Ligand code: C2E
């Protein structure tokens with residue numbers, strides 16, 4: 001405990017200091033300008049903004065002094081905060097209170113001191129703006145008093161305006177994201193990251209999903225207690241006086257010095273310690289904390305740093321690691337995602353959408369070689385990005401409202417083409433792909449019906465393919481949609497079967513007609529013993545549950561023959577035909593004698 005005198009309202013004073021979240025924060029330009037001005041105006045070598053903490057005085061701004069803090073016992077300012085307005089010590093060697101003070105007898109050899117209080121709007125004295133000289137002064141007159149008080153009032157104003165910016169997260173009792181962004185800006189402007197001395201770290205305490213599940217199961221109060229316990233555990237693992245910020249619901253952040261090795265060591269230790277179950281009440285929590293780290297460059301944009309930290313910590317979670325350094329490839333992929341989505345948005349909002357087209361890939365009956373239908377696959381050629389694969393842009397679009405427009409366009413174009421073929425008398429079923437999120441829209445079935453009517457297509461010629469991920473959304477609504485689609489006569493296929501949820505209950509409850517065995521099984525089927533066992537088993541399972549089976553990704557005759565021998569109904573793949581334009585498909589159908597149209601169509605074509 002400090003021997004320095006303590007004001008009567010000490011506990012309120014300390015509470016306010018904590019609430020302001022100002023201790024151990026980076027330099028602030030406004031304070032630094034004031035101390036510079038004070039040193040020049042009074043012609044003294046040292047000017048400081050000091051804050052009196054429980055056991056120490058900490059310098060928020062300093063001119064002419066290397067020290068960042070001293071024990072409270074040695075602080076002249078600990079006395080100054082108890083005096084009305086300004087405390088002046090003309091010669092410390094002549095002052096009983098200070099003549100034996102280590103700051104007087106040793107460096108920086110204080111002789112003259114004048115300190116003006118920094119008083120909060122509640123009347124709590126937090127510290128001082130003080131002047132120090134290494135030689136005694138003879139006088140500190142009323143004009144000097146007034147000037148020092150004016151400068152101190154400017155410091156107080158800055159403190160109050162920082163407070164008014166609402167920099168505090170009440171739940172966690174930590175400075176918030178806005179404060180972190182400002183502090184990072186201050187680091188950047190002060191150039192203290194120049195030699196890459198500082199690193200920033202984001203810690204995701206448990207992942208948003210875990211937190212939401214905890215809220216749903218046990219309520220907000222318990223979930224907040226859990227976060228507070230996680231916060232405390234983290235604080236106990238960090239170097240003392242590290243400022244922790246709250247970035248988002250489950251993410252905290254901090255900035256610290258040291259080499260990459262010391263940082264790696266610290267993050268490794270935190271990761272390990274956080275892997276030990278955390279007890280909150282009677283419940284142990286096993287959630288994994290993950291961290292992302294970034295060495296701060298010379299100058300930077302604070303928002304970019306934050307984004308980089310989040311993506312590094314998410315990458316660590318995805319890869320099953322405790323932490324990862326930010327990798328610029330994350331940034332490249334995010335930039336690419338942004339470019340793709342903005343170019344796609346432009347393409348989709350044109351009056352006439354001409355960057356998109358559909359290619360059609362035939363499916364054939366594996367016993368007879370007859371074409372049983374086609375799958376419409378979306379193609380996009382952007383004027384700025386060139387051809388972009390649907391495997392890249394569809395998953396991105398699914399995270400935005402653009403997927404509605406895409407599906408709307410694909411549905412319309414596929415049905416327009418189906419109706420052209422229907423008018424020629426061809427009964428060529430056209431399948432198109434639907435995203436899981438499309439099936440979440442209550443209006444989806446209505447949109448389909450309207451489109452069918454607009455093009456006058458026989459619903460029996462339309463097939464919908466959706467992946468198993470749709471099953472994870474809202475199974476009840478999905479089932480409803482599928483039943484109404486089938487009632488209209490459309491066919492429903494589960495695409496990429498075997499790669500997603502593959503919950504067997506779905507086979508029982510879901511009204512799908514066809515399973516499309518994913519191409520990853522088919523690709524290695526003849527060389528990989530497991531796939532060789534899985535594919536016939538899937539065919540068998542599908543048949544016994546009264547589904548048709550289509551194998552995707554047939555690239556060789558050997559695969560074609562094996563699948564035919566296992567009784568797989570239909571096949572699709574490069575060996576049969578690659579996806580092609582509608583007119584190329586018409587030629588293919590006309591010129592390929594083995595893979596001819598189904599009998600009824602052939603007669604219609606004649
Ligand atoms: P998918 O629906 O499973 O489509 C099959 C994909 O495999 C297509 O890729 C097709 O070109 C490719 N493929 C076909 N045969 C072979 C083969 O023998 N070997 C290999 N290696 N690949 C083969 P594509 O066109 O790049 O589409 C990729 C995925 O993008 C599709 O997988 C589908 O999930 C999605 N997609 C495509 N068009 C649409 C669309 O209009 N809407 C939605 N929501 N998704 C679409």
Ligand code: MG
Pocket residue numbers: 375433465495
């Ligand atoms: Mg498909």
Ligand code: MG
Pocket residue numbers: 495496516518519552
């Ligand atoms: Mg597929």
